[in-house]
Amino acid sequence: MLRSFGPLLAAACLMVSATGAGAQEVxxxxxxxxxxxxxxxxxxxxxxxDLAFAGAALADEDNNTTGRFMGQSYETVTVATAPETAxxxxxxxxxxxxxxxxxxxxxxEVTALSDLAxxxxxxxxxxxxxxxxxxxxxxxxxxxxxxxxxxxxxxxVAQFAIWKQWDRWLLVSGSNPEDRALADAYRRAARKFxxxxxxxxxxxxxxxxxxxxxxxxxxxxxxxxxxxxxxAHDVVIAADATDYFAAYLPYHLWTPRPVMGSAGLRPVxxxxxxxxxxxxxxQTRFEKLTRRHVQEEDYNAWLALRVLGEAVTRTSSADPQxxxxxxxxxxxxxxxxxxxxxxxxxxxxxxxxxxxxxDDRITVSVSxxxxxxxxxSPLDTLGLDAPESDCTAFQ
Amino acid sequence: xxHLMLSAALCMAATGAFAGKAFVSNERGNTITVVDTETWxxxxxxxxxxxxxxxxxxxxxxxxxxxASDDDTVRVFDTDTYEELYTLPSGPDPELFxxxxxxxxxxxxxxxxxxxxxxxxxxxxxLAEVPxxxxxxxxxxxxxxxxxxxxxxxxxxxxxxxxxxxxxKHNILVxxxxxxxxxxxxxxxxxxxxxxxxxxxxxxxxxxGTPTLRQKIGFEVPGVxxxxxxxxxxxxxxxxxxxxxxxxxxxxxxxxDGASLEVVDYIMVGQRVWQMAFTPGEEYLVTTNGNSNDITxxxxxxxxxxxxxxxxxxxxxxxxxxx
Numbered sequence: 001m002l003r004s005f006g007p008l009l010a011a012a013c014l015m016v017s018a019t020g021a022g023a024q025e026v027x028x029x030x031x032x033x034x035x036x037x038x039x040x041x042x043x044x045x046x047x048x049x050d051l052a053f054a055g056a057a058l059a060d061e062d063n064n065t066t067g068r069f070m071g072q073s074y075e076t077v078t079v080a081t082a083p084e085t086a087x088x089x090x091x092x093x094x095x096x097x098x099x100x101x102x103x104x105x106x107x108x109e110v111t112a113l114s115d116l117a118x119x120x121x122x123x124x125x126x127x128x129x130x131x132x133x134x135x136x137x138x139x140x141x142x143x144x145x146x147x148x149x150x151x152x153x154x155x156x157v158a159q160f161a162i163w164k165q166w167d168r169w170l171l172v173s174g175s176n177p178e179d180r181a182l183a184d185a186y187r188r189a190a191r192k193f194x195x196x197x198x199x200x201x202x203x204x205x206x207x208x209x210x211x212x213x214x215x216x217x218x219x220x221x222x223x224x225x226x227x228x229x230x231x232a233h234d235v236v237i238a239a240d241a242t243d244y245f246a247a248y249l250p251y252h253l254w255t256p257r258p259v260m261g262s263a264g265l266r267p268v269x270x271x272x273x274x275x276x277x278x279x280x281x282x283q284t285r286f287e288k289l290t291r292r293h294v295q296e297e298d299y300n301a302w303l304a305l306r307v308l309g310e311a312v313t314r315t316s317s318a319d320p321q322x323x324x325x326x327x328x329x330x331x332x333x334x335x336x337x338x339x340x341x342x343x344x345x346x347x348x349x350x351x352x353x354x355x356x357x358x359d360d361r362i363t364v365s366v367s368x369x370x371x372x373x374x375x376x377s378p379l380d381t382l383g384l385d386a387p388e389s390d391c392t393a394f395q
Numbered sequence: 396x397x398h399l400m401l402s403a404a405l406c407m408a409a410t411g412a413f414a415g416k417a418f419v420s421n422e423r424g425n426t427i428t429v430v431d432t433e434t435w436x437x438x439x440x441x442x443x444x445x446x447x448x449x450x451x452x453x454x455x456x457x458x459x460x461x462x463a464s465d466d467d468t469v470r471v472f473d474t475d476t477y478e479e480l481y482t483l484p485s486g487p488d489p490e491l492f493x494x495x496x497x498x499x500x501x502x503x504x505x506x507x508x509x510x511x512x513x514x515x516x517x518x519x520x521x522l523a524e525v526p527x528x529x530x531x532x533x534x535x536x537x538x539x540x541x542x543x544x545x546x547x548x549x550x551x552x553x554x555x556x557x558x559x560x561x562x563x564k565h566n567i568l569v570x571x572x573x574x575x576x577x578x579x580x581x582x583x584x585x586x587x588x589x590x591x592x593x594x595x596x597x598x599x600x601x602x603x604g605t606p607t608l609r610q611k612i613g614f615e616v617p618g619v620x621x622x623x624x625x626x627x628x629x630x631x632x633x634x635x636x637x638x639x640x641x642x643x644x645x646x647x648x649x650x651x652d653g654a655s656l657e658v659v660d661y662i663m664v665g666q667r668v669w670q671m672a673f674t675p676g677e678e679y680l681v682t683t684n685g686n687s688n689d690i691t692x693x694x695x696x697x698x699x700x701x702x703x704x705x706x707x708x709x710x711x712x713x714x715x716x717x718x
Contacts, residue, residue, distance in 0.1 A: 062549055066528055288507075310551075335572040339591075341571055378622065
């Protein structure tokens with residue numbers, strides 16, 4: 001025995017009888033907040049009606065298959081709501097006795113809804129909002145983050161750029177608050193890993209026609225001129241969290257360079273062509289069940305509920321406090337088709353996971369990159385490390 | 396003695412059946428590579444169906460069974476002529492299987508459907524379908540043939556299926572993503588590898604077959620990230636003195652002492668080492684290395700890698716003919 005397995009062994013030493021003990025029912029919800037939004041640049045990005053819910057359906061199947069041997073059953077209800085009605089939907093779920101809620105919502109709703117859930121002693125999984133504040137000063141003790149932060153996404157891209165020795169960046173960002181927050185994450189990543197942002201340009205969101213019949217003609221003329229006369233750079237880093245211009249960048253630059261970030265090579269938690277580490281099985285199960293390709297929202301919801309299922313399996317408890325304590329402990333580990341176990345940061349409740357770098361067709365690379373080391377885990381080279389987070393809710 | 400050797404040589408000349416052969420399934424190349432286990436030369440490479448993974452032989456070595464995962468069938472080949480003889484019903488996406496010592500049935504893990512399919516190899520019929528955990532993979536049969544063990548990768552259990560009535564009688568929780576199960580020859584112990592958990596669970600087996608988790612064995616190699624130490628294939632020597640564990644992307648095979656259950660050595664092999672098989676008499680251990688498209692031959696007594704041989708694309712499993 002070269003490593004210590006004390007607590008892990010104790011928790012895992014459950015010998016499970018095939019007949020099972022008394023049935024334990026675990027009820028959860030996925031609450032998805034749908035915001036008014038413009039059509040995406042690409043039809044491929046149209047939101048499916050069962051977005052996120054489909055991942056929950058697969059998680060229920062997976063958890064129930066395991067639960068059969070444990071005397072546990074899982075049921076997840078799904079609710080789609082407008083932002084205004086989200087609090088009452090959350091209250092209804094809590095009144096119904098549900099104590100585990102996966103939230104697919106933006107940061108503002110995530111904090112408000114988590115506080116509502118806290119009053120009922122419920123545990124919330126953030127499956128969407130990437131904002132840093134949620135993992136720092138605005139963190140909540142009952143809020144765990146499945147979705148990567150903007151810092152994890154930016155660091156994943158930055159490490160690949162450094163590995164390629166593309167260390168002179170042209171940062172092109174959008175003008176909306178979310179775009180600027182993402183640009184901040186790239187500035188932070190450049191400092192962290194030693195890249196130089198040689199120049200920045202902000203492409204203002206004037207709300208132009210995106211996909212009209214001749215829209216591409218305008219784009220083809222406007223974008224290159226907007227990007228001329230820049231300092232010499234190796235790569236263009238795009239920060240467009242609101243999806244209004246980055247998709248056009250790769251072939252409309254003035255100086256031909258690779259694009260990474262919000263277009264070109266993008267940091268994602270999953271994509272439908274990801275096959276490594278047994279993910280093919282995940283894809284075929286998902287497609288059989290839902291008749292479509294998986295999206296990040298689906299995977300994040302699936303992963304949240306698998307985290308819950310794993311904690312219930314190992315603790316034989318459905319009590320939110322017991323479950324959360326286990327999830328945040330050293331004993332927790334879960335396989336998520338990422339080639340290594342995913343675990344949680346006890347200082348801010350963030351799930352540690354490798355980030356796939358995707359070119360809209362294949363997995364080009366996976367971060368953390370080789371050679372980026374950390375005393376705890378290479379995964380902690382992505383995102384907010386303990387000294388960088390102002391979160392105190394978990395202490 | 397001289398007489399014996401002479402007759403042995405005559406037999407070989409007559410049938411050619413005494414030359415040992417290693418059959419390697421090439422998951423991405425859709426082929427089976429045949430390697431001579433004396434000269435370690437590649438003899439042949441033939442079509443193995445789509446995505447061949449699990450591979451095993453009939454007890455007499457005359458039939459080769461291959462899980463053609465993407466064809467949803469088990470393909471059966473003649474080990475002399477390499478001709479495909481027939482296919483067996485396997486259930487969808489067969490990945491790995493284990494054969495009853497008598498030669499029938501085959502117990503097949505259906506990765507996509509959370510089932511173990513039991514297939515009669517003589518009658519070519521399905522005898523039973525046993526619902527198991529999510530993503531079944533590892534398959535083992537107890538030496539007394541009373542139990543078949545299946546490991547489910549996402550449920551993280553070893554399921555103990557009673558071969559008399561195909562009911563699951565015991566489940567043991569192990570670490571994340573259990574890939575392979577291996578009984579000791581005397582049936583007193585079972586080893587289950589957990590790829591993502593990075594451990595091998597040691598499970599003691601009582602006389603009536605009841606399993607108890609004894610301990611977990613971890614791995615540590617200086618200069619290799621712990622995340623890369625991913626146990627997959629496991630092979631135990633018949634006397635139980637050594638257990639070999641393939642460590643996937645760590646490109647090493649760990650050597651575990653059977654008495655102390657301590658890791659005593661790591662043997663460098665090819666890249667992403669997955670499955671393994673002994674030659675008859677356990678003189679050599681052959682490993683499949685998926686990323687370097689080769690197999691490594693380990694001298695078991697010396698515990699050293701002595702040779703590597705290029706095979707097809709992404710070698711997955713290996714089966715070696717009995718003498």
